[in-house]
Structure formats: C-alpha cells, structure tokens
Amino acid sequence: KNEVEQSPQNLTAQEGEFITINCSYSVGISALHWLQQHPGGGIVSLFMLSSGKKKHGRLIATINIQEKHSSLHITASHPRDSAVYICAAPRGNQFYFGTGTSLTVIP
Amino acid sequence: ETGVTQTPRHLVMGMTNKKSLKCEQHLGHNAMYWYKQSAKKPLELMFVYSLEERVENNSVPSRFSPECPNSSHLFLHLHTLQPEDSALYLCASSPSGGEGTQYFGPGTRLLVL
Numbered sequence: 001k002n003e004v005e006q007s008p009q010n011l012t013a014q015e016g017e018f019i020t021i022n023c024s025y026s027v028g029i030s031a032l033h034w035l036q037q038h039p040g041g042g043i044v045s046l047f048m049l050s051s052g053k054k055k056h057g058r059l060i061a062t063i064n065i066q067e068k069h070s071s072l073h074i075t076a077s078h079p080r081d082s083a084v085y086i087c088a089a090p091r092g093n094q095f096y097f098g099t100g101t102s103l104t105v106i107p
Numbered sequence: 108e109t110g111v112t113q114t115p116r117h118l119v120m121g122m123t124n125k126k127s128l129k130c131e132q133h134l135g136h137n138a139m140y141w142y143k144q145s146a147k148k149p150l151e152l153m154f155v156y157s158l159e160e161r162v163e164n165n166s167v168p169s170r171f172s173p174e175c176p177n178s179s180h181l182f183l184h185l186h187t188l189q190p191e192d193s194a195l196y197l198c199a200s201s202p203s204g205g206e207g208t209q210y211f212g213p214g215t216r217l218l219v220l
Contacts, residue, residue, distance in 0.1 A: 002149065033208070041144075041195050043211035086150065093163040093204055097149040 003027050004089050006098035013105050019074040021101045023087030026068065033088040034061050034072050037100070043086075046072070077105045110134040111212035113198050119218045122188060128215050130181040130198030138204040139181040141173060142197040144214075150197070156181060157204035188219045 004025045013019050025032070031050040037043045047054050047061040049070070054061050058077075063070040074081055082105050087098040111132045120126050132139065141153040155163035156175040170192075172184040181198055195216050199209040 004149070035211075041197070041214040041216065043197060043199075043214075045208050045210065048208045088150070093155045093157075094165075095150070095152050097151075099147075099149045 002099070003096040004087055004098040006085075006087050006101050008101060009099065010102045011104070013077050013103070015078060015105055015107050017077050017105075019077050019081075019103065019105075021072045021085050021087075021103070023070045023072070023098055024068060025070075025087070025089040025096065027089055027091050027096055029089045029091050030065075031090065032063055032070050033090065034070070035086040035088060037084040037086060039083075046085075074103075077103075079105045079107050081105050111198060111200055111210050113196075113212035113215050115215060116213060117216050117218075119220065120185070120188065121220055122190070124188075125184070125186040127185065128183040128196055128198075128217075130183075130212055132179055132181075132198075132200040132210070132212075134200060134202075134210060136200035136202050136210070137178055138201045138207075139175060139178070140199040140201075140209065141181065141183050142199065144195040144197060146194075153183075155204060162204060185217075188217075190219050193217055193219045 007022050034046040058075045060073040084100040086100045089096045114129045138157045143151045153167045154173045159175045174182040195214045197214045198212040201207045201209045
C-alpha cells in the first residue's frame with residue numbers, strides 16, 4: 001500500500017465545473033504539497049500547506065492534519081487546467097508521492 | 108521559467124553507453140534532488156543533496172551516480188543502464204533540505220535501448 005493515496009485517478013470535467021481531488025496519507029507529516037504536472041513533464045508546485053486552507057486564484061487547497069487528508073479544489077475549471085495533479089507528503093528528506101490524478105477539462 | 112534548468116531534455120542511449128544528466132539552479136537554494144518518474148508510477152526520490160553533501164540515497168542502483176560539485180549544479184552520471192531505466196528524470200531544488208517548497212526543472216526524458 002502506498003503511503004499516499006489519491007482519488008480519483010482520472011477525472012474528466014466540463015469547462016466551468018467545480019473539481020475536487022482528494023489525498024489521504026499514512027505518514028506523520030507537518031506539511032503537504034500539491035504539484036501540477038503538464039503534458040511534457042514540467043512540474044509546478046501549487047501549494048505547501050500545514051493547516052487549514054490556502055487559495056490561489058481558482059485553486060483552493062485544504063488539509064486536516066489530524067485526519068491525514070487534503071483536498072484540492074478547482075473552481076470554474078478551464079481546459080488549461082488539464083494536467084496531472086500530484087499530492088506529496090514530505091517527511092524529513094524523504095518525499096512520498098501519490099500516483100497523481102489526471103484531469104481533463106473539456107471545452 | 109522556474110529557475111531550474113536541465114540538459115539534455117531528451118536522451119537516447121544504449122545499454123553500454125555512459126552519459127550524464129545536468130541540472131542547474133539559479134535560485135540560491137541549498138538543497139537539490141533527483142527524481143525518477145516512470146510511466147504509471149508515482150515519482151520516486153533518488154538522491155538528495157544539502158549543502159553539497161548527499162543526505163539521502165534511496166537504494167538506487169550503482170549504475171546511477173550523482174555528483175554535486177557546488178550548490179548550483181547537480182549531475183546524474185549514467186552507465187550500463189537497463190531498458191527499465193527509461194523514464195523522466197526530474198531535478199528539483201529548495202531553499203534548504205527538509206519539507207520546504209521544491210522547484211522543479213523540466214526533466215530529461217531518457218530512453219534506454
């Protein structure tokens with residue numbers, strides 16, 4: 001069993017829909033990362049959060065450290081949001097990654 | 108532009124070849140990382156360098172040999188690779204080791220024939 005589990009693995013949405021991606025982890029951490037990987041491989045760090053909620057544009061990330069669960073929400077989704085979203089749980093120098101959620105937003 | 112560059116972007120090599128991947132960061136960071144991303148698998152952390160010292164080596168085969176000559180440069184030397192080593196190799200850096208935000212390079216897509 002992977003230390004970090006994401007759901008769903010694949011997600012197709014219509015433009016404008018509200019999207020939620022979930023991440024559960026089993027390791028004890030103080031912060032969690034959400035990454036975005038576009039086709040071609042480039043990875044961008046979206047959020048690092050240790051409690052509560054963070055917002056950046058149409059992206060919102062929440063975390064519950066006690067329940068070891070985080071969610072990434074995208075409001076008013078757009079085709080350019082199509083990418084793989086990866087949850088990462090760091091512990092010391094080690095990083096545990098989810099397998100990613102592949103999102104496709106259809107115009 | 109994330110400030111982390113990788114060369115080459117694509118590499119095809121035979122199993123008897125020796126090649127090197129290069130990573131450079133212009134962000135003044137003290138920690139650098141090598142990751143491997145194979146198809147349908149999570150990212151795998153390979154090596155971590157903090158202040159030019161290797162602090163993590165995740166049971167990576169010896170055919171992968173990292174080198175960090177200074178805090179801005181990181182190399183991954185490859186020799187006698189196997190076809191299953193074909194993957195996307197990503198470099199990242201962070202201000203310090205540990206749990207801080209990492210900045211990723213674009214990756215080198217490697218194909219071993």
